Amino acid sequence: MAIENLIIIGSGPAGYTAGIYAARANLSPLCIEGYQSGGLLMLTSDVENFPGFPQGMMGPELMANFRKQAERFGTRFISKNVTHIDFSSFPLKVYIENEEFQTKAVVIATGAATKWLGLESESRLLGKGVSSCATCDGAFFKGAKLIIVGGGDSAMEEATFLTRFASHVTVIHRKDTLRASKIMQERAFKNPKISFIWDSEVVEVLGQDAVTGARVKNLKTGALSEVPCEGFFVAIGHEPNTSFLKGHIDLDPKGYVILPKRPTTVTSRTGVFAAGDVQDTIYRQAITAAASGCQAAIDVEKHLETLH
Ligand code: NDP
DSSP states (O other): OOEEEEEEEOOHHHHHHHHHHHHHTTOOOEEEOOSSTTGGGGGOSEEOOSTTOTTOEEHHHHHHHHHHHHHHTTOEEEOSOOOEEEOSSSSEEEEETTEEEEEEEEEEOOOEEEOOOOOHHHHHTBTTTEESOHHHHGGGGTTOEEEEEOOSHHHHHHHHHHTTTOSEEEEEOSSSSOOSOHHHHHHHHHOTTEEEEOSEEEEEEEOSSSOOEEEEEETTTOOEEEEEOSEEEEOOOEEESOGGGTTTSOBOTTSOBOOTTTTSOBOSSTTEEEOGGGGOSSOOOHHHHHHHHHHHHHHHHHHHHHHO
16 A cells, blocks of 8 residues: 555645645645535635735635645545544554555644534524524525624624625624624624624524524523524534544644644644644634644655655
């Protein structure tokens, strides 16, 4: 079996940038990009803060360009999910079901996935009015009343985006101040179609076969109320996609990959590097993910030189 120089697990800005740099270094990397390639930007509309695109860029288009650039220099792609790994000996092993791949180095760039509230009614009504992707599903709710849960940039961005379709958007947040950046807050506060319910959590999404509203609890008074809506969006952040790594490399209590030798992308296991949201608890931007993908590819190059 051929031993790869580098397997990149995951795509998105980090994985694709690692592919661009590693391919241009003649490493002929193999990127196992997942069934849903491109990462979280595939679920975004306008990306306004990626340098070099003053007019903004649609997330999926930006990711398609990243991928093309990686492919142009010789990155190979498999659009499947890695199911498990074995980093206990050299060469490192990566599996897609029963199919084994051997490699001298790995870059983990599996990113993070949407967090849910964890309510039974939320999962029951998923796709029947419950969604975590305003970009994907917003257009289904023309003229509708919508709820969005969360107080971060994602919630504000999605609330603002949803007003293109909705008659009204109610933001429900568990605190009385937002975590979102000032510019996103101001945009939402100024929008006449957006209102806020503070200090409150959703205890149940209402409806049998379609969403009809939400039961909301005020966390200061304990009072329960019902807010009618036809669409219910959740935007409360993300969790790192690292379940397949548990016990194989060091993860922090929230599941993020620990990089013990920052600013390098080295993990606790020799030959394994991590880039992007999977190791980033602070910045989580497309540009910082891309930058760390570049760092990881350069770290891999240096590591491979030590193997000769
Ligand atoms: P954040 O972690 O920043 O915010 C999550 C929000 O959801 C917080 O307000 C949090 O409340 C709330 N929350 C978390 N868990 C629960 C729960 N179980 N029930 C109710 N509410 C909950 O995530 P985002 O996805 O908003 O943003 C992630 C990163 O991406 C940030 O760095 C952000 O700046 C960036 N981003 C940038 C954008 C842009 O610049 N265009 C667009 C979108 C995201 P609390 O505040 O109480 O903790």
